[in-house]
Amino acid sequence: MPPIPFDDYLRRFDYDERLAMKIGLEELLDSYAKGEIQLIDIRFREEHAAWSVGMGQHIPLNELPDRLNELDRAKTIVTMCPHYDRAEIARLFLTLQGYRSRYFTGGMLKLVDYLRGDNARDYLKRIGPLTGSSN
C-alpha cells in the first residue's frame, strides 16, 4: 500500500478503523501462532535489555523510520510496548507509511501476566520452541 497523507487518514478515520487498529490478547496469540503477524517490541534499548519476550522482534520506536526494510509487507505488523501508548504511535506511523499495522491493546505487561504457569506450557506446545526475542 502507498503511504497515506495524515490529513487523508484522519478524514477517513471512522468506527471501523477505530476497531481495526487494535488487536487484543486472544487474537494476538492466535494470529502469531498462525504466522499471520509480525510482532514488534518497540521499547527503548534499555527496556529490552532488562527483560524481553521470546516472541517477535525488537525495533525501538526511535529507530523504526530507519529500519522499515526489516518489516514484512505480507504480514500485519503488530506493535507492542509495556502498555499501549507508544505502540499506538508506532502503529500510526506504520499505517501512514502504507503498512498494515495494529497495536496490541493489552500491552506486554498483560502478555507476560497471561504467559505464566500452564498457559506458558500450553502456548509453547502450540507454537513450538522459542529462542528468545531478536534485535
Place this chain on the structure above:
Amino acid sequence: MDALDTLARKTVPAAMGEARIGLDDFITAYNESRCELLDIRVPEETAVWQFSFGLRIPANELPDRLDELPSDTLLVVACPMSDRSNMARSYLAAKGFEAKYLAGGLLGLADRLKGGAAKTLKLRT
C-alpha cells in the same frame, strides 16, 4: 532447633523483612552487587519471557542443583507473583542459604522497569 523450626518461629510480621525484599530495594542491591536474582519458573515460562540477568533454576530442580547457587551473596528468589518464590525461598533458607523472595514478583519488576526507569538497572554481564 532445626532449620524448619527456625523458619516457622521467624514467621511473624517483625521478621518478614528477612524473608522478602521489595522491588526498589532489590534494584539497589543488584546495582551494588549485593545480590543475585534467581528465577525459579518452569522452563516453558522462561522461554516465553525472560529477564536478561540472574540465574534460572526451576523450583522443582533446586534440590538437585544447590551446588550451582552462590553461597556468598543474597539470593533473591522470584516467580511471576510471590507464591512459588516464597516456597522456594523457605527451602533455600532451610538449606542454609541467605535468601529472600522478591515481593511484587517478576510481573512487578517488569512493570517497574518500563520506560526511562529501565535505566535505573545497572546490568552486569
